[in-house]
Amino acid sequence: MTTAGHNVGTAGIAGDNxxxxxxxxxxxxxxxxxxxxxxxxxxxxxxxxxxxxxxxxRRGETLGxxxxxxxxxxxxxRCVVRSxxxxxxxxxxxxxxxxPADIAKVKSTALKQYRRAIxxxxxxxxxxxxxxxxxxxxxGEPLKVHGIASGSELDExxxxxxxxxxxxxxxxxxxxxxxxxxxxxxxxxxxxxSLDPRLVIADEAISAxxxxxxxxxxxxxxxxQADRHLTYLFISHDLSVVEYLCDRVAVMYVGKIxxxxxxxxLFTAPQHPYTEALLSAVPKPDPLLRDRRExxxxxxxxxxxxDPPSGCYFHPRCPYAQPICATEEPPLRDLGNxxxxxxxxxxxxxxxxxxxxxG
Amino acid sequence: MVAESVQTSASPELDHDSLLSVRALQTxxxxxxxxxxxxxxxxxxxxxGTTLCxxxxxxxxxxxxxRSILQIVDRPGRVVGGxxxxxxxxxxxxxxxxxxxxxxxxxxxxxxxxxRIRGGDIAMIFQEPMTSLSPVHTIGNQIVEAIQLHENVxxxxxxxxxxxxxxxxxxPRAKQRFDSYPFELSGGLRQRAMIAMALSCNPAxxxxxxxxxxxxxxxxxxILELMRELQDDYGMAIMFITHDLxxxxxxxxDVVVMYLGMTVERGDVxxIFHDPQHPYTRALLRSxxxMGMGTRTRLNTxxxxxxxxxxxxxxxxxxxxxxxxxxxxCDQIVPPPIDLDEHRQVRCLLHGGAPSSGVRNEVxx
Ligand SMILES: Nc1ncnc2c1ncn2[C@@H]1O[C@H](COP(=O)(O)OP(=O)(O)O)[C@@H](O)[C@H]1O
Ligand SMILES: Nc1ncnc2c1ncn2[C@@H]1O[C@H](COP(=O)(O)OP(=O)(O)O)[C@@H](O)[C@H]1O
Ligand code: SF4
Ligand code: SF4
Ligand SMILES: [Mg+2]
Ligand SMILES: [Mg+2]
Numbered sequence: 001m002t003t004a005g006h007n008v009g010t011a012g013i014a015g016d017n018x019x020x021x022x023x024x025x026x027x028x029x030x031x032x033x034x035x036x037x038x039x040x041x042x043x044x045x046x047x048x049x050x051x052x053x054x055x056x057x058r059r060g061e062t063l064g065x066x067x068x069x070x071x072x073x074x075x076x077x078r079c080v081v082r083s084x085x086x087x088x089x090x091x092x093x094x095x096x097x098x099x100p101a102d103i104a105k106v107k108s109t110a111l112k113q114y115r116r117a118i119x120x121x122x123x124x125x126x127x128x129x130x131x132x133x134x135x136x137x138x139x140g141e142p143l144k145v146h147g148i149a150s151g152s153e154l155d156e157x158x159x160x161x162x163x164x165x166x167x168x169x170x171x172x173x174x175x176x177x178x179x180x181x182x183x184x185x186x187x188x189x190x191x192x193x194s195l196d197p198r199l200v201i202a203d204e205a206i207s208a209x210x211x212x213x214x215x216x217x218x219x220x221x222x223x224x225q226a227d228r229h230l231t232y233l234f235i236s237h238d239l240s241v242v243e244y245l246c247d248r249v250a251v252m253y254v255g256k257i258x259x260x261x262x263x264x265x266l267f268t269a270p271q272h273p274y275t276e277a278l279l280s281a282v283p284k285p286d287p288l289l290r291d292r293r294e295x296x297x298x299x300x301x302x303x304x305x306x307d308p309p310s311g312c313y314f315h316p317r318c319p320y321a322q323p324i325c326a327t328e329e330p331p332l333r334d335l336g337n338x339x340x341x342x343x344x345x346x347x348x349x350x351x352x353x354x355x356x357x358x359g
Numbered sequence: 360m361v362a363e364s365v366q367t368s369a370s371p372e373l374d375h376d377s378l379l380s381v382r383a384l385q386t387x388x389x390x391x392x393x394x395x396x397x398x399x400x401x402x403x404x405x406x407x408g409t410t411l412c413x414x415x416x417x418x419x420x421x422x423x424x425x426r427s428i429l430q431i432v433d434r435p436g437r438v439v440g441g442x443x444x445x446x447x448x449x450x451x452x453x454x455x456x457x458x459x460x461x462x463x464x465x466x467x468x469x470x471x472x473x474x475r476i477r478g479g480d481i482a483m484i485f486q487e488p489m490t491s492l493s494p495v496h497t498i499g500n501q502i503v504e505a506i507q508l509h510e511n512v513x514x515x516x517x518x519x520x521x522x523x524x525x526x527x528x529x530x531p532r533a534k535q536r537f538d539s540y541p542f543e544l545s546g547g548l549r550q551r552a553m554i555a556m557a558l559s560c561n562p563a564x565x566x567x568x569x570x571x572x573x574x575x576x577x578x579x580x581x582i583l584e585l586m587r588e589l590q591d592d593y594g595m596a597i598m599f600i601t602h603d604l605x606x607x608x609x610x611x612x613d614v615v616v617m618y619l620g621m622t623v624e625r626g627d628v629x630x631i632f633h634d635p636q637h638p639y640t641r642a643l644l645r646s647x648x649x650m651g652m653g654t655r656t657r658l659n660t661x662x663x664x665x666x667x668x669x670x671x672x673x674x675x676x677x678x679x680x681x682x683x684x685x686x687x688x689c690d691q692i693v694p695p696p697i698d699l700d701e702h703r704q705v706r707c708l709l710h711g712g713a714p715s716s717g718v719r720n721e722v723x724x
Binding site: 068069180182183210211212213214215216218219222237239240241243244267268277278279280281282283284285286287288289290295297298299301302354355 | 416545547576579602603604605606608611632633643644646647649650657658659661665
């Protein structure tokens with residue numbers, strides 16, 4: 001339940017709109033980084049970090065974004081919070097149900113209100129927290145910047161936020177170095193929550209944590225989602241965590257989404273050969289399974305986003321590639337059940353997912 | 360106060376199939392802020408040609424244990440107790456049960472014997488390949504140098520062997536890549552070049568310290584498969600350090616679980632996963648999401664966090680987080696190693712070592 005204390009007056013953009021459940025509608029999102037060489041500093045080419053993404057995030061759900069490093073996950077997240085300016089495409093934010101706003105095109109002065117509604121949590125809680133700021137300053141800064149609270153009211157809010165994430169309010173005047181990795185990640189979460197956001201983008205937020213602490217933070221993220229009606233974009237390369245946390249999952253390969261499906265379908269019946277290979281590569285924590293499974297080991301490296309292959313970007317590594325795959329790019333197409341895939345042979349292939357087993 | 364129990368083993372004997380036996384190892388760092396007992400009671404055996412996984416959360420002493428074996432602990436750290444018995448083969452002889460037994464902990468870290476063992480009999484690879492590769496030399500020349508440091512072979516022969524080992528670890532076009540600098544290679548290939556260098560002298564033991572932690576799952580799968588193939592070909596034993604229980608399940612023959620510098624449980628991999636005996640091992644296994652179990656099944660957590668190394672709990676190092684903590688016992692007595700079975704050991708007072716009065720003493724074998 002969202003209590004009055006948490007509501008920091010995001011009226012106008014945060015009001016829930018029953019009936020329409022889409023919160024964010026991303027269309028053909030592109031982010032190309034110029035590669036500059038030589039004296040003239042003219043672009044010698046482009047890194048197509050994000051290369052035409054289409055996806056929606058529904059209110060209250062957790063959408064997972066997975067893929068190998070360099071495939072464009074962070075770039076996507078940073079476009080949505082507009083710390084990067086997209087090269088093209090639309091990011092339609094359905095705030096109050098009237099007209100959606102296109103965050104991709106909003107000018108920087110008007111961005112402020114969206115920056116309250118959409119917050120990001122980063123991977124490394126060590127480097128993302130300023131070592132010279134106390135927890136009060138770190139967690140309270142967004143409240144100050146947005147003119148929401150100051151003085152003793154700010155202290156009260158910070159204390160309540162710290163409590164929400166499982167830290168003791170007495171720690172308010174301490175510096176980040178006094179805390180463990182898990183505690184620092186809680187601080188990062190408190191800071192992200194301070195403006196009572198609607199959408200939280202967690203970029204590898206638990207990847208650097210130890211197993212026992214990771215479970216604590218995952219449970220915290222779930223509790224917060226239930227209590228505060230949060231929507232998550234959960235970016236991770238760890239598929240077992242994604243299965244555990246997410247309602248739907250988008251799989252990226254070299255700047256593109258190759259498959260998007262509800263979590264159960266994606267894990268039990270993947271439709272894209274890359275998804276199958278990813279699932280197969282995850283080590284399963286049961287030694288009795290290791291001789292029974294045939295692992296798909298991909299050869300070669302991820303394609304270079306500055307110089308992607310022709311046709312299907314995955315074709316040089318795909319065990320099922322046919323001649324057409326090298327020449328024609330498969331579009332991301334709807335399979336009729338709300339799930340989509342970008343592979344010419346999705347219907348013909350019988351791919352292997354993960355089957356439940358009792359450990 | 361109860362004295363730290365240090366298991367003393369006077370026997371210089373090794374089990375016939377053991378290559379290395381670490382016994383009651385202690386490696387401490389006397390720092391200005393206090394004494395860090397990075398390793399304090401680590402005991403395990405590595406059998407010839409098999410893989411031992413060392414698992415535990417960060418800071419539990421996995422890397423310091425590995426560095427103690429090779430006598431490359433950073434100053435002011437020092438091995439202050441225990442034995443590291445290693446069965447040393449004559450070069451060129453097969454990997455059999457004979458060979459002299461040396462206590463690595465007793466050798467001079469800078470002495471000739473330790474220098475020959477390091478990189479020759481025992482090689483190490485790291486998470487970050489640039490820890491062992493030099494950025495200013497070609498990978499080929501670095502491997503040639505490693506070979507010639509340990510063996511008296513001609514330049515031509517060393518070069519042939521370097522190309523061969525690069526080929527073996529799956530570096531495509533090994534002959535041309537011989538002349539590549541590390542920065543010219545992708546992350547996965549750099550990892551392979553580091554492995555090639557480690558294997559170039561045909562070590563009896565390869566210590567791998569989180570070699571795949573920074574890699575994507577797909578690249579990790581390639582490297583794990585490569586290590587298994589190389590073990591079949593070269594017959595070396597592997598000490599594989601990781602915090603990833605999935606990787607342990609894939610790679611290990613035997614497992615040791617460490618907590619705050621102590622090996623709290625050891626056994627064969629199936630027993631550790633399917634019949635864990637230490638409360639910490641059980642808690643760790645319960646706290647990982649398992650694929651195929653579906654969405655939103657709430658995870659079990661271990662309460663609290665790993666204590667500060669300057670502030671080690673008294674008695675059992677796990678007692679302030681343990682669900683089965685017995686007040687008055689677990690905070691007083693350091694659990695001694697209890698043998699459950701031939702290769703199975705646990706350090707928990709539930710299994711023995713506590714005064715019998717009023718203490719549960721369930722020995723589960
Ligand atoms: N600031 C930048 N300038 C140039 N290239 C970048 C920048 N940030 C990311 N890239 C490139 O964009 C691609 C996608 O990167 P990123 O979004 O960080 O991927 P991921 O988060 O999936 O690992 C990579 O090839 C990366 O090298
Ligand atoms: N060079 C060093 N100086 C001081 N303390 C160290 C040093 N190396 C390791 N330690 C301490 O020893 C303990 C064990 O560290 P380490 O073996 O690196 O853990 P792991 O590899 O299991 O993560 C930690 O508390 C760490 O802080
Ligand atoms: S389109 Fe072809 S190359 Fe691409 S994933 Fe499908 S089968 Fe493989
Ligand atoms: S000795 Fe006591 S505190 Fe330690 S693991 Fe066993 S039951 Fe838990
Ligand atoms: Mg990233
Ligand atoms: Mg380490």
